[in-house]
Amino acid sequence: MVWPTLTRGLAEALRAAGIDVADRVERIELQIPREPDHGDWTTNVALTLAREAKRPPRAIAEAVAKAFPLAGGPFAAVEVAGPGFLNFRYGDAFLAALPARIASDGTTFGRSEFGRGTACLVEYVSANPTGPLNVVNARAAAVGSTLVRLLEAIGHRAEGEFYVNDAGRQVDLLGASLAARFAERAGIARAFPEDGYQGAYLRDLAAALPEAEARAALARPDGTAWFRDAALERVIEWQRRDLEAYGVTFARWFRESSLHASGAVDETLRALEARDVVYRAARPEVGGDEDEPEAAQGEATWLRTSRFGDEKDRVLVRANGVPTYLLPDIAYHRDKRARGFRHGIDIWGPDHHGHITRMQAALAALGAEPDFLEILIAQQVNLLSGGQPVKMSKRAGEFITLRDLMDDVGADCAKFFFLMRSTSAHLDFDLDLAKRQNDENPAFYVQYAHARIASVLRYAAERGLAASGEATPSAELEIPEARALIRKLATFPELVRGAAVMREPHRVPTYLVETAAAFHRFYHACRVVTDDAARSRARLAIAAAARQVIANGLALMGVSAPERMERAAEAAT
RNA sequence: GCGCCCGUAGCUCAAUUGGAUAGAGCGUUAGCCUCCGGAGCUAAAGGUUACAGGUUCGAUUCCUGUCGGGCGCACCA
Incomplete structure (x- = not known):
């Protein structure tokens, strides 16, 4: 790989020119210029160091060019250009040897040791286990799995993980929805829950339930738990299978419920209390809305995220004693660190970008390194068909799923399209174009x-x-x-x-x-x-x-x- | 109202952690197959990088403001 040798050579040449950069060698900016006339590699060190060295950039560049050790390296020439750029040109010997080198490197060509084995955890998709995966999940899956491979390729120890929110209100609602669908089939009167999951998949699921067991569960007062568990395992299995068909697998499917079961959630709360960033109150001490009627709900447990950059404090445990999603989420990220990961990358959907500061604040409150967690947002995807946006209604359960997309344009094509655009940018996905097997694609x-x-x-x-x-x-x-x-x-x-x-x-x-x-x-x-x-x-x-x-x-x-x-x-x- | 993302060719998007003359594809126009895959290649045309300031050797990139589009602002996830 050229990068390390070039960096070392530059540090050596700079020292010869009277500038010591020993402690920041890795921060030297090296680029591959888009203009071929500017050589094969270029650096602006002479420009950036001019101020502190109190010498004109061109003078520094000239000195570096003279002292740069070309012999034995890939470069045949180094030139000073423009205001003080240093442009390096490959020697013919290097280029001539490259095809054979790529042949012998094979699949390892392109890999490096830059990451020095640092352990990174990439968490992505992490869709709620309440229904089929959507197109943003598909985008996140393509981006996340590629990120894992990229990190591995530069020498990190990287793993992908799917966090399953299999606890809390949403899955209870899923259970209640399934129970209602089953009742509907069985001719038993039962109201469909408000904000329940409307998708047709729950009807299919209800039809596949063991009749007698389901009837018995329906009769019990706590019977929705049975339906919840039945729905949960089925939906998670669907998601796993669809992702596998898509070519995306995870090192681990991490269950939120395991954090509750192991006591990690309680432990996290105690750890936060020990750091004196938690209090009980009916409304937040910082950022509360004066006319919030919810203040009447009683005393909740709050986290002082406002001390760490958030605009208001956040609830960890509701007045009724049930934790919000935030507490187990903090426990989950705490667990990542405990497992030895030095760096975490989360890929979240566009509907969660408002949560970034509070999560970062929560980790800071816990005493995590400020750069431990990095959060990327996989932005919204607009599907176009016939030049028109495809209408979807999540509420009514009518939307294009990952499975639909694969059936329609194929996994390869879908992944390629998702990966073509920067993750943070909104994406118009032209289904007609993706389907076309011709030169426009x-x-x-x-x-x-x-x-x-x-x-x-x-x-x-x-x-x-x-x-x-x-x-x-x-x-x-x-x-x-x-x-x-x-x-x-x-x-x-x-x-x-x-x-x-x-x-x-x-x-x-x-x-x-x-x-x-x-x-x-x-x-x-x-x-x-x-x-x-x-x-x-x-x-x-x-x-x-x-x-x-x-x-x-x-x-x-x-x-x-x-x-x-x-x-x-x-x-x- | 507040916060975040975005605004680049007619359309969809790039532009290598601030670099040198802003590039591709599609679409439009004009060309290229006695030969290894024409699902290809060559060329032309197309731009006040939304707008106005600022920072500096240098700004599509960073900062401030304005306009426009999207998303989010729960003791839901």
Whole structure:
């Protein structure tokens, strides 16, 4: 990997130039410029250090350029440009050796040790076990699973986890809804609960219940618990199965109920009390609304989140003695730390973004490191069909599910579309476009490049030709399209590092589209399989390297890299 | 009213933790197959980065304000 050697070389050159950056080597900004004229790597250290060094940036840059140890490294030249940028250019030897190196690295090309084995926990989807998964869950699943793979790729120990809210009011309501549906079937009068779950899936579920047992439960005063448990296990299993079909699995499905059972919830409350951030009162000491009639509900237990950046204090335990969702949630994050994770990343839906400050405040109140928890919001998804928004009503239980989406456009395509956009941005998902198996669909564009290369490699193999394991001859390296492709492939490790560090999975598909385009240009400029065996083998090595990088990138996304693609039967023309 | 997200080509979106001349796809227009997959390639056109200030060597990026879109503001999750 180029990044560490470049960093070390720069630190050494800066020291020679009289500037010591020993303690902040990793903060040196290194970038791959988008403008090819600016070299293969660039840094602005001379500009950022000019002020403290009290020297003009260009003077620093000149000194660094002179002292930079080029010998034995990937670079052949370093130039000073503009106001004081340092631009590094790969030597031909480095580029020539790259295809063979990618071949030998195989699926590990792009990986690094940047994360030094730090344990990270990514919590995502974590949908309530009250119904099918929706499209935002689908988006979060694509983003979260990719994030786990990205973190692993840069050397973290990363795990994905699904937090199941299988306790509390929502699941009780689910039980009551199911009981009502069963009663309805059995011809027993029973009111459907207000705000109950309307979805048709509960009717199906009610039909599948063991008749006698359900009737008995219905007759008992505490019978909804039976229906709740029945519904819960069924729904969780559906969710797990759908996610599996989608290609997303978790290291652990963590049950909220286990926190109650183990006493972790009570323990967390005591830990907070010990830190003197809890009080009992009828209304909050900070942030209360004067005309809140709810104040009459009696004394609740409050957490002083307002001391840690929240606008008001929050209820941990209701006046009736039942904890709000917040307390077990704090217990859950406390548990993550106790399990040895040094860093947690949560991916939440758009309806939870108002909860970020209170969660962070709660963890601060607990004494957690300020950067322990990072929360990403997987923004809203608007489905478009025929150019019109698809109408959905969560209340009535009418919405497009993850399962519908997979049936409609396929898991690969759905994931690719979700990952194309930055997580925090609203997303318009054009179902018609995603369904189209043609050139308008970027998922197919990338997969097609992979299949096309695989096809060329097969064609070559039939003629007894295989990729060369030798350095690329300079005659090939001088072809602009070949050189551009190899340079693009060389940036993959840095792309992976950047996407992981910045928590921006969307950089991967963006890169893959560019890489696929670079390959297609190479393909058009250079016939790969010719009568010239040596040349053919060299070009096969370049093509094979491109295939490997595209495959590695698609693997990060959890999208398949097909060896061949059947053209779907053209619609009547 | 308060908080958060967003505003970039006709449309959907990028722009590498403040970098150099803001880029792709679709759509439009004009081209490219005796040859390895044309699901491809080449070129043209398309921009006051919503608006107004500020910070600095440098702002699509950071800060303030205005306008517009979305979401959230429970002793629900």
